[in-house]
Amino acid sequence: ETFDFLGFTFYCGMDGKGGFFRCRVKTSKKKFRSKIRAMKEWIKANRTLPLKLIFKTINAKLRGHYQYYGVTDNTMEVKSYLHRTKWLLFKWLNRRSQQRSYTIDAFFNGVLRTFPLLEPTIKVSLFYR
Template sequence: MRYADDWVAGFQFRGDAERFERAVAERLGQFGLKLHPDKTRLIEFGRFARDNRGRRGQGKPQTFDFLGFTHCCGKTRKGKFMVLRLTSAKRLRAKLQAVKLELMRRMHRPIKEQGQYLRAVVAGHGRYFGVPDNGARLSVFRIQVGRLWHRTLCRRSQTHHLPWRRMHRLIAHWLPTPSICHPYPNQRLIVTTRGRSRMR
């Protein structure tokens, strides 16, 4: 999988992965480039990683970040392997910091204007990160945005404290409740033909 200069390559055997890593390093070297040492890792990942590492006493499989998501070895409710995608902690912190700074800039703007801005932020965050099993982190983002907004409104009115009872009404009105808007990856590959048969 590749997006611009970020990519992830998967292999069944470790030897293939190591040969590929050497080949890429050599190829980039021909153009005076090299792999970033802090962003290039060779990890054991996939449906057998948990059992294999467990037998070696190495603990849980490692995770990796790609396009704002932390990818983990997870399980379905039936115990089958699945790739669990969660909003990366680094991306979450960065976005909340950006919202905090923007709210400070808009501190003295009308509540309606602030609410419209935050509604767009929370909705956009949900449209990107609204993948299956990421609902908890979507909720965390919405809650944290609400807290930042409350802190901003209290700061601009130094003589009055905004009660949480009123703040909850503002949050309910302006900040959309997160929802999962993307299907599971395997559902994206289902094609329905005119004959109503399906191909994968």
């Protein structure tokens, strides 16, 4: 049985260490979709800004997302948010003019190395100290 509370879905699962039953947590699908949609709209509206400013703001948004959703058992959802954000950046930064600005290789090996995005971390352990 599952339920949603404060942007998380709580569900029943087993502890990986000893096979004990415990409650597990992941980002609510509804909240995940709305956060991706909000990120898309922000990138779309601000794609004409200088890259340095875009990436500085995106990193602040990612940091806030990681601090709220970076809890035990939610690693895959947080990594998925970063992955989706990278592809949204690639898509919308390529639409700054009529010509294609970046190839996939140039974007991921050039732009993202020059302006790195924050990597996700688990900030809060809900069950272990």
